[in-house]
Amino acid sequence: MSNESLIAAFSTLLTKLPGQPPAEKDLESWALRLASAWAEELLGGEHIDPAKALGSPMELTTRRQAIAMSGIRFSLVCPHHLTLAIGEASISYQPRHHVAGPSGLVRLIDAVTRRRILQEEAAELIADTLEQVLQPQHLEITLSTEQTCVSCRGVRRQGTEFVTSVRRGLSNAT
Numbered sequence: 001m002s003n004e005s006l007i008a009a010f011s012t013l014l015t016k017l018p019g020q021p022p023a024e025k026d027l028e029s030w031a032l033r034l035a036s037a038w039a040e041e042l043l044g045g046e047h048i049d050p051a052k053a054l055g056s057p058m059e060l061t062t063r064r065q066a067i068a069m070s071g072i073r074f075s076l077v078c079p080h081h082l083t084l085a086i087g088e089a090s091i092s093y094q095p096r097h098h099v100a101g102p103s104g105l106v107r108l109i110d111a112v113t114r115r116r117i118l119q120e121e122a123a124e125l126i127a128d129t130l131e132q133v134l135q136p137q138h139l140e141i142t143l144s145t146e147q148t149c150v151s152c153r154g155v156r157r158q159g160t161e162f163v164t165s166v167r168r169g170l171s172n173a174t
Helices: 003-016 024-042 050-054 102-113 119-134
Strands: 067-077 084-094 138-147 162-169
Touching: 003 024, 050 102, 050 119, 067 102, 084 102, 084 119, 084 162, 102 119, 119 138, 119 162
Parallel strands: none
Antiparallel strands: 067 084, 084 138, 138 162
């Protein structure tokens, strides 16, 4: 969908939603702002290769300590309701020969979560990418979110936490 067609779609949506539509003088700028937010910010990861976002692995020359990073804030768009899931990711892995830098891990999370994707699929894609690029002995990915499709619609339960976890390698034994 081109940017022009997305702007036109948001213009139509803004005039058809319940409530007061935007004033004619505001309609174009509001639609442009929405199109930009959705195409570039909320869904900007759709066209990014997660492996490229992770960057080139660094060869590990020291002992192979476990590596962990937590508190990586992200949001993703629920493909069923087009609502946000907002939360944190944690990554831990035991390297074999290669490691990723902390910025690369954050870029990977962004590339995978800035799209219309189920949280479960996002966790699997992050794990798949780390396995492919780093080939760790084992890894664990945990995504914890508040799903606004639960907190703002349907059952309307604010503060609920939805957690998905993917374990690969030796961590499957635990």
